[in-house]
Amino acid sequence: MELQHVSYRYPGQEKGVTDLSGTFPIGKITTIIGPNGAGKSTLLKTLSRQVTPQSGTVTLAGEPLTAYTSKTLARKIAVVSQRHELYDDMTVAAMVKMGRLPYHSLLATVPDEEVTDFLAQTALTSLANAHLDDLSGGQQQRVWLAMALAQEPQVLLLDEPTTYLDVHYQQTLMTQLRQLAAAGMTVIQVLHNINQAFTVSDWLWLLKDGRLVAAGTPGDLRQAPLLAETFQTPIEIVDVPRLGPYIVQVPEAT
Numbered sequence: 001m002e003l004q005h006v007s008y009r010y011p012g013q014e015k016g017v018t019d020l021s022g023t024f025p026i027g028k029i030t031t032i033i034g035p036n037g038a039g040k041s042t043l044l045k046t047l048s049r050q051v052t053p054q055s056g057t058v059t060l061a062g063e064p065l066t067a068y069t070s071k072t073l074a075r076k077i078a079v080v081s082q083r084h085e086l087y088d089d090m091t092v093a094a095m096v097k098m099g100r101l102p103y104h105s106l107l108a109t110v111p112d113e114e115v116t117d118f119l120a121q122t123a124l125t126s127l128a129n130a131h132l133d134d135l136s137g138g139q140q141q142r143v144w145l146a147m148a149l150a151q152e153p154q155v156l157l158l159d160e161p162t163t164y165l166d167v168h169y170q171q172t173l174m175t176q177l178r179q180l181a182a183a184g185m186t187v188i189q190v191l192h193n194i195n196q197a198f199t200v201s202d203w204l205w206l207l208k209d210g211r212l213v214a215a216g217t218p219g220d221l222r223q224a225p226l227l228a229e230t231f232q233t234p235i236e237i238v239d240v241p242r243l244g245p246y247i248v249q250v251p252e253a254t
């Protein structure tokens with residue numbers, strides 16, 4: 001995916017994203033980082049066509065996003081959503097079947113076999129008949145991932161996917177994202193955990209005040225002054241045995 005001079009302002013607001021240009025490499029994990037309100041979620045919304053930029057172009061495989069029909073786009077781009085109470089009555093299997101809708105006209109005509117693999121990949125097989133409101137936050141998060149995978153997308157977008165996950169499942173998810181990228185999927189996520197972002201990603205976008213401050217490999221962006229300035233907090237990079245360089249927030253000098 002590529003952005004060229006993309007700007008989006010929320011209706012009647014000054015806030016949003018401004019003049020973003022750059023690429024999201026195919027088959028790689030790109031993580032968008034930056035302080036609260038930097039425009040990370042807004043950028044993801046421009047990539048999923050949830051919002052349409054007032055200026056600039058977002059392209060997928062060389063075509064502007066606006067050229068795709070909704071159904072075609074749903075076969076190319078999937079979003080791992082956050083929890084939504086609207087679906088509490090649905091079973092896990094029915095939710096994952098919804099992910100197959102870009103390939104069928106009706107939910108009722110999606111064969112059970114089509115969701116088996118996606119349930120297995122997300123360790124949900126034994127919960128297939130459970131209702132969403134009977135699941136823990138972490139289990140629900142896996143349902144959203146299973147739905148997105150059922151779309152068999154080229155691009156997977158995730159907004160803070162580790163929010164409801166314990167450290168074990170955070171690690172499991174990051175490993176799974178690495179496997180999906182290795183299989184050719186373009187993974188684009190927003191993370192607040194900066195060390196997780198630097199560890200798991202091939203490419204990073206650093207945003208602040210709606211603008212792109214820097215984009216590059218973790219090695220390019222692992223610079224204490226750049227991160228301290230962007231996050232407005234004192235930062236040092238320390239070498240942790242068996243872990244490598246680690247970004248730590250240090251107390252303000254008194």
Ligand SMILES: Nc1ncnc2c1ncn2[C@@H]1O[C@H](COP(=O)(O)OP(=O)(O)OP(=O)(O)O)[C@@H](O)[C@H]1O
Pocket residue numbers: 010011013015016034035036037038039040041042043
């Ligand atoms: N629906 C909305 N209507 C109006 N302004 C919005 C809306 N959503 C976000 N904004 C504003 O746009 C700017 C960017 O918000 P965005 O949610 O993209 O930031 P973010 O980097 O994802 O923040 P956070 O880390 O806090 O989730 C912020 O100033 C925010 O107040």
